[in-house]
Structure formats: structure tokens, C-alpha cells
Amino acid sequence: QSALTQPRSVSGSPGQSVTISCTGTSSDVGGYNYVSWYQQHPGKAPKLMIYDVSKRPSGVPDRFSGSKSGNTASLTISGLQAEDEADYYCCSYAGSYTSYVFGTGTKVTVL
Amino acid sequence: QVTLRESGPALVKPTQTLTLTCTFSGFSLSTSGMCVSWIRQPPGKALEWLALIDWDDDKYYSTSLKTRLTISKDTSKNQVVLTMTNMDPVDTATYYCARILLQGGAFDIWGQGTMVTVSS
Numbered sequence: 001q002s003a004l005t006q007p008r009s010v011s012g013s014p015g016q017s018v019t020i021s022c023t024g025t026s027s028d029v030g031g032y033n034y035v036s037w038y039q040q041h042p043g044k045a046p047k048l049m050i051y052d053v054s055k056r057p058s059g060v061p062d063r064f065s066g067s068k069s070g071n072t073a074s075l076t077i078s079g080l081q082a083e084d085e086a087d088y089y090c091c092s093y094a095g096s097y098t099s100y101v102f103g104t105g106t107k108v109t110v111l
Numbered sequence: 112q113v114t115l116r117e118s119g120p121a122l123v124k125p126t127q128t129l130t131l132t133c134t135f136s137g138f139s140l141s142t143s144g145m146c147v148s149w150i151r152q153p154p155g156k157a158l159e160w161l162a163l164i165d166w167d168d169d170k171y172y173s174t175s176l177k178t179r180l181t182i183s184k185d186t187s188k189n190q191v192v193l194t195m196t197n198m199d200p201v202d203t204a205t206y207y208c209a210r211i212l213l214q215g216g217a218f219d220i221w222g223q224g225t226m227v228t229v230s231s
Contacts, residue, residue, distance in 0.1 A: 001173075001174055001175070003157060032215065034215045034216060034217075036216075036217035036218070038158070038218070045207060045221040045222065045223050045224050046158065046207070046218070046221055047221070048217050048218060048219050048220075051216065051217035051219070052216070052217070057219065089157065089158050091158075091160075091217070091218070093215040093216075096171065096214075097171075097174070098174060099160065099163055099171045099172075099173075100148070100160040100163070101160065102150075102157060102158040102159060102160060103157070104157050105157045105158070
């Protein structure tokens, strides 16, 4: 099972919006509405930001939103803030045999 | 409050078997739908899913590592154990355990991770 493809890095100024793509196949991203996104600051454990493609856990700012079209999922951060600077990983369920696959990770830089 | 904590050796030698324990609180792995998973992250690299065990004792493994992995649970102790055989320096990573509320769903709560170095 190959990792999902994400851009290596994206950047934006405070207040701007950035979008991170996550491309898989019909066996993972395209086949299930079980895409999740994780934020990871250096030296810290990942934190769930989006689940089931577009749902936000309690406590996650509504600046974070998720969507999916075909085999590509996206995470958008609106109104970028300094504390959003981190690595972001997508993850998709891929069926009972393969189970889960993570993305390659994207570093978000706030200019 | 839901918490998970990983424990195990910080250093293992090549060819040895690694045993990691995830001790959790705030939920029961006997609750229908509940799962615990292991994920690892080599230094500076991406997350990699390893294994999952569910409330019904069903087990799922990464296809690339399944011959080396075994996951098990002790519901009475609130623990999940992962063993990985034939360790190699490329297995050097931070190993995390995480909870899933329903198989297919997201990893909603993570442990802080435990760093394992494979070196002679």
C-alpha cells in the first residue's frame, strides 16, 4: 500500500488561506468517507483536526475545514495564524485488509 | 479523561524482538466498536500505520510488516501490546499508540510516543 501523496510544503501570510491536497486511489481516499487530518508540532504527538472527510472534533477551530473530490482530499486553513505552523498528515481507511494509509506529510509555514 | 501511554525499551539490538506496551485509561477496549492502533514515525519522516486490535479481538496488520508484527490486548489491565521481530536500524522511530472509536474512523486520542533506537 503506497502512501498518500501530499505537497512537501505550503506557506501563507497571517490571515491568508492555504489548502493541502492528499491524493490516493479508489482503494483508499476515493473508496471511503474515512479521511482524517492530523496536525503535528515538532516533538509532539499528532492531533486530530478533521475526521470523516469534513467533520471537526470539539475544540478544533472552524478555520480548519476538509473536503474530498474523487481520489483527492483537501484540508483548508482559513485565516492562517502563527500557531498553525506545523506538519500536517492526511490518513485514509483502505478496507479491512489494508486498514489505514497515511500521507507523506506537508509542512505549513506562516510567513 | 482519555489517556494512552506507550512504554518499552529505548534501545534494542539488530535482530532482537521489540515489545511495546500501550496502557490506557478513560475507556474500555471491551466496548463495542473500540479499537487501539499502533503507528510509528522515523526521525524526520512521515507517519506509518502498523497494526490495530478491536473490541472483538480482531487484528489487522500493515501488509508490508505483517510477518513481523503481533498485536494483543489485556482488557483487564487496559493494555495493548505490540511485538515486532527481527528489528533493524531502519525500524528506529517514535512509536505511538492511538484510540479509534469505530474501525475505519480516525485516531482521536494519541499517546505521547516512545522513541526506539535500533543499534548494536
